[in-house]
Amino acid sequence: MTLQEAIIARHSVRKFLDKPIEAEKVKAMQLCIDECNHAGGLHLQLITDEPVAFGNGIDLPKYGKFEGVSNYIALVAPKGSAGDELTGYYGEKVVLLAQTLGLNSCWVGLTFKKVKTAYSVAQGEELKGVIALGYGATQGNQHPQKKSFADVAKAPEPVPAWFVRGIEAALLAPTAVNQQKFEFVLRPDNHVEAKTKFSFIGYTHIDLGIAKYHFELAAGKENFNWK
16 A cells, blocks of 8 residues: 555544554554654654553543554654644654554544653653554544535646645545645745644644645655745
């Protein structure tokens, strides 16, 4: 499975099987995380065999109910919106790699218990959330498409095919409660501006980072530059 195929195949999963992740897959994800941390100045950490964060006895809303989670990525990054966007961008890179390895995942903002002994947070950093990982009881379901090309994109005619491909992939990006509060604007000389829209829910900068990674994979880095 390619990363672009993973964009289509990957859906959020909240119920996981009691099945450990094989050592070679852990190694592959850790290598990817190390590369992401170096490139983005992040402190993402892979946590395995740790059931407390999603354990019994935690009063969680029905929407965020999880079962069988004992593996996750702690999304530790510099404080602020810039750290949020980098977390989304590089976190989704690990998520799509996991999908190509046959694993399932779910971005989680609030519905988990912080286990401070499982990961480290340095001064100037914060835990942005976690990504649940493992073998899903199902492969999840595709959310109904809420928005169209015109809702999230602006481009002069004729619209380049690479820009269309990028937007189609961005619309498949996971966002908080499927809010899709982002916009991509095609500027002169194939520069693309990506920006957030207002949201009462928040998480828009993380969502934008995720959507930007999807866009970049599908559009092709060789076809544009970020503005």
